[in-house]
Amino acid sequence: MKKICWLATGGTIASRPSENGLAPGFTAKEMLEMVPNLKDYGHIDCYDIMQLDSTNLQPEDWQYIAGYIEKLYEQYDGFVITHGTDTLNWTCCALHYMLENLAKPVVVIGSQLTIEEENTDAKFNLNAAFAMASSEKIGVFAVCGGQIIEGLWAKKLYSEDMRSIQSINKMPVATFEGNNIKWNEYENPQVNGIFKVHSDLELKVAQIKIMPGLDSELLFNLAKMGYKGIVIEAYGAGGIPFAKDKQRDIVGAIEELSKQGVKIVCTTQCLFDGVHMDRYEVGIKACKAGVIPAGKLSVEAATVKLMVDLAKK
Numbered sequence: 001m002k003k004i005c006w007l008a009t010g011g012t013i014a015s016r017p018s019e020n021g022l023a024p025g026f027t028a029k030e031m032l033e034m035v036p037n038l039k040d041y042g043h044i045d046c047y048d049i050m051q052l053d054s055t056n057l058q059p060e061d062w063q064y065i066a067g068y069i070e071k072l073y074e075q076y077d078g079f080v081i082t083h084g085t086d087t088l089n090w091t092c093c094a095l096h097y098m099l100e101n102l103a104k105p106v107v108v109i110g111s112q113l114t115i116e117e118e119n120t121d122a123k124f125n126l127n128a129a130f131a132m133a134s135s136e137k138i139g140v141f142a143v144c145g146g147q148i149i150e151g152l153w154a155k156k157l158y159s160e161d162m163r164s165i166q167s168i169n170k171m172p173v174a175t176f177e178g179n180n181i182k183w184n185e186y187e188n189p190q191v192n193g194i195f196k197v198h199s200d201l202e203l204k205v206a207q208i209k210i211m212p213g214l215d216s217e218l219l220f221n222l223a224k225m226g227y228k229g230i231v232i233e234a235y236g237a238g239g240i241p242f243a244k245d246k247q248r249d250i251v252g253a254i255e256e257l258s259k260q261g262v263k264i265v266c267t268t269q270c271l272f273d274g275v276h277m278d279r280y281e282v283g284i285k286a287c288k289a290g291v292i293p294a295g296k297l298s299v300e301a302a303t304v305k306l307m308v309d310l311a312k313k
């Protein structure tokens, strides 16, 4: 029988009405009692490690979650983390980069309705998550709306729809239908070493979204505030404006800041296909100025990667 660790962090799934609206309240044990068939997937131990709406989750909370997995790693075959859907993909990306040589499934799952509401998606999603956590697949996965997604490619697209989290730029790993996993193509990654947690994060990383009229002073001020990394959400294939006017010359600002050692990574405002910065003048000039293209990574994935990479140096 598989041993599965349930780490509860809060989110809508565990919420109940309060005088200020929905707020986390149910423990993992209470949720397990509402979906008793989850025990069919294996022996489950419950840990209530935090009770947060995921809006309130901070990078220190990723470190806390990763620390729990590190502490309990040898004791379990798989991990299920119940979590709010709002920042679920951030936590997935953080765990993806923080857990090196992970050789077990870590499944992060949320729901759009609370577990006690009529027609809730919580029970279905929990079934999919525990089925995945008791499988032989390796990696960090997000579960939502009948899909099992590689966590690195997960993104919340709908604020209300039950299929709120979707897989971007990658096929979902599997679908969950009638209590069965239907696999798409997914090859387990090669694991070539012992499991290790990179808990250090560089917190001085910011995001800037390119917009018409953006003032380059914003970037210079970030550097003055001690920021070591900036993730730019550029246009289209990775277009960043250059101009004669210094105030509007974002590429010029990037060049100066790169020379000062600030790492600047470029993602796109487009949801699909990533950046292709070798095509247009507005991309090639930015690369010459020192920008690092993020490929197909989402802005969240690129940001967390930068936080982990900068902390390693």
Ligand SMILES: NC(=O)C[C@H](N)C(=O)O
Pocket (backbone or CB within 6 Å): 010, 011, 012, 013, 052, 053, 054, 055, 083, 084, 085, 086, 087, 110, 111, 112, 113
């Ligand atoms: N559906 C949800 O879980 C949303 C909630 N605000 C959260 O992220 O915690």
